[in-house]
Amino acid sequence: MPGVIGLYKFRVTQDQMSDIKSEIKKEVARRKTFAIISHPDAGKTTLTEKLLLYGGAIRLAGSVKARKANKYAVSDWMEIEKQRGISVTSSVMQFDYSGFCINILDTPGHQDFSEDTYRTLVAADSAVMLIDGAKGVEAQTIKLFHVCKLRGIPIFTFVNKMDRASKDPFELMEEIERVLGIRSYPMNWPIGTEGDFKGVYNRKLKQIELFDGGEHGQSQVSSTVGKADDPVFADLLGSHYHDKLCEDIELLDMAGDEFDKKKIRSGELTPLFFGSAMTNFGVQPFLEEFLELAPSPGIVDTAEGEVDPESDKFSGFIFKIQANMNPTHRDRLAFLRICSGKFSKGMSVKHMNTGKEIRLSQPQQFMAQERTIVDEAYAGDIIGLFDPGIFNLGDTLFEGNGNVRFEGIPIFPAEYFARVTPADTMKRKQFIKGIDQLSEEGAIQVFKQIDIGIEALIIGVVGALQFEVLEYRLKNEYGVQLRLQNLPYRHARWIENEGLDPRKLNLPSTAVIVEDKLGRNSILFENEWSIRMAEERNKELRLVDIATQD
Ligand code: G4P
Numbered sequence: 001m002p003g004v005i006g007l008y009k010f011r012v013t014q015d016q017m018s019d020i021k022s023e024i025k026k027e028v029a030r031r032k033t034f035a036i037i038s039h040p041d042a043g044k045t046t047l048t049e050k051l052l053l054y055g056g057a058i059r060l061a062g063s064v065k066a067r068k069a070n071k072y073a074v075s076d077w078m079e080i081e082k083q084r085g086i087s088v089t090s091s092v093m094q095f096d097y098s099g100f101c102i103n104i105l106d107t108p109g110h111q112d113f114s115e116d117t118y119r120t121l122v123a124a125d126s127a128v129m130l131i132d133g134a135k136g137v138e139a140q141t142i143k144l145f146h147v148c149k150l151r152g153i154p155i156f157t158f159v160n161k162m163d164r165a166s167k168d169p170f171e172l173m174e175e176i177e178r179v180l181g182i183r184s185y186p187m188n189w190p191i192g193t194e195g196d197f198k199g200v201y202n203r204k205l206k207q208i209e210l211f212d213g214g215e216h217g218q219s220q221v222s223s224t225v226g227k228a229d230d231p232v233f234a235d236l237l238g239s240h241y242h243d244k245l246c247e248d249i250e251l252l253d254m255a256g257d258e259f260d261k262k263k264i265r266s267g268e269l270t271p272l273f274f275g276s277a278m279t280n281f282g283v284q285p286f287l288e289e290f291l292e293l294a295p296s297p298g299i300v301d302t303a304e305g306e307v308d309p310e311s312d313k314f315s316g317f318i319f320k321i322q323a324n325m326n327p328t329h330r331d332r333l334a335f336l337r338i339c340s341g342k343f344s345k346g347m348s349v350k351h352m353n354t355g356k357e358i359r360l361s362q363p364q365q366f367m368a369q370e371r372t373i374v375d376e377a378y379a380g381d382i383i384g385l386f387d388p389g390i391f392n393l394g395d396t397l398f399e400g401n402g403n404v405r406f407e408g409i410p411i412f413p414a415e416y417f418a419r420v421t422p423a424d425t426m427k428r429k430q431f432i433k434g435i436d437q438l439s440e441e442g443a444i445q446v447f448k449q450i451d452i453g454i455e456a457l458i459i460g461v462v463g464a465l466q467f468e469v470l471e472y473r474l475k476n477e478y479g480v481q482l483r484l485q486n487l488p489y490r491h492a493r494w495i496e497n498e499g500l501d502p503r504k505l506n507l508p509s510t511a512v513i514v515e516d517k518l519g520r521n522s523i524l525f526e527n528e529w530s531i532r533m534a535e536e537r538n539k540e541l542r543l544v545d546i547a548t549q550d
Pocket of ligand 1: 160164
């Protein structure tokens with residue numbers, strides 16, 4: 001096929017080339033690819049649904065919820081998903097709004113919290129941090145936030161459920177700074193936070209937007225708006241609320257951070273929005289501000305130099321692999337984030353890791369709820385590729401000669417560990433095959449206890465549900481029943497020191513030395529306290545909690 005491609009290229013005239021370039025430039029500029037990070041129940045499903053509603057991707061609120069609530073129409077989700085009504089696999093939703101092309105990366109957040117949740121963030125250009133106004137910053141949000149922080153992507157905060165009693169907004173700002181180490185800039189300010197929500201003051205437009213209860217978000221609603229000093233509002237709100245609002249705003253203007261787009265773009269300052277996804281209050285203003293402030297796909301640094309998203313050469317990396325999505329076909333789907341150029345169905349690209357030319361013939365895209373075949377896609381988009389078993393996490397695909405290698409996908413620290421063996425020793429071969437497959441997908445982390453050998457594999461996962469998925473998939477896809485013994489470890493740390501023999505370390509008795517699948521030394525600890533003890537007892541020891549895939 002390369003000959004045909006070469007001929008095709010030969011025939012492209014200079015004019016056509018500049019047309020392609022300006023088309024790519026235009027398409028990249030209108031793309032916004034982001035993930036929503038939150039703790040379960042903060043309202044991610046509800047907010048996603050409202051965003052899709054504005055984009056016209058769904059007509060009636062409830063459709064996304066219905067999926068969550070176990071009303072799957074498609075039969076190719078794993079049985080376990082259907083049983084529990086949860087999404088084990090993270091997916092992507094694309095829709096157009098006001099000239100923008102928006103890709104929302106879904107981050108599984110309930111019991112199905114897994115490495116996929118973290119990994120998805122590697123494919124996002126920004127994140128929306130959703131916080132329940134009454135609960136503040138919660139555990140899962142903290143973990144996901146740190147991954148975003150590590151990547152330096154901009155984070156937009158939406159404080160949800162303001163229609164109910166919430167924490168004091170100043171207290172929330174203080175909490176965000178104390179717990180997450182990021183300063184915030186309130187874009188709007190709530191009026192009435194004790195279950196008496198009246199609306200918000202929009203700081204940019206200097207206007208009040210009144211809450212009228214909404215229609216429980218079944219459709220788009222408008223709110224009454226007007227200047228804060230309009231006596232109508234003093235009347236409408238009553239002097240108690242109006243005076244308090246004026247005081248709060250004065251305080252924010254005087255003592256708060258200044259609005260700084262640069263700091264927002266570098267992830268040092270988070271714009272803060274108050275609203276209510278359920279009643280649809282504040283969602284549209286949020287979306288519009290977000291689209292203005294959030295970055296389009298940017299330049300990516302690689303060892304071989306910068307990759308410009310507007311380049312006419314296609315490139316991308318695989319950030320997620322999902323096997324056996326359809327049990328009747330042994331298929332693997334590799335999710336690729338496009339980093340530059342344009343994808344066209346049937347195009348040939350180079351698989352960096354094998355050096356092979358691959359034709360991308362049946363790629364999938366994810367529109368709101370169904371998968372469709374995609375003909376064209378641009379930097380910022382996610383496409384699903386049928387994988388004949390050649391792709392690994394972090395693999396680079398690109399068009400043209402030369403070399404591009406995107407940085408490996410990080411391995412995030414597992415938090416649950418179990419010793420895993422096949423119940424029937426005769427099934428050892430299938431067992432290893434299944435474990436290898438799931439480890440390649442990144443669904444599990446495989447460790448080998450030093451000195452004990454291959455018989456005693458320790459499996460680490462980020463979310464406890466992954467053990468159920470592991471048992472289920474090994475049984476159903478490989479015919480192997482597992483014996484699973486939960487272990488008390490909660491933290492994995494990789495040893496950075498080269499040439500250091502871990503057996504010579506003075507470790508707490510509860511810690512165990514293991515090797516990961518790449519033969520790197522790591523230590524499993526039961527708690528933070530023993531990590532500190534290991535570091536104190538071994539001054540030269542350097543431990544890291546995130547390693548790279550390879
Ligand atoms: P998640 O995906 O983050 O887990 O949250 P989800 O959207 O499922 O929302 C969790 C619960 O919070 C839901 O209630 C939802 O209706 C509610 N919720 C979301 N946004 C708001 C909001 O702005 N205000 C209020 N008051 N509630 C909100 P549920 O009772 O669990 O489900 P349902 O019966 O409402 O479907």
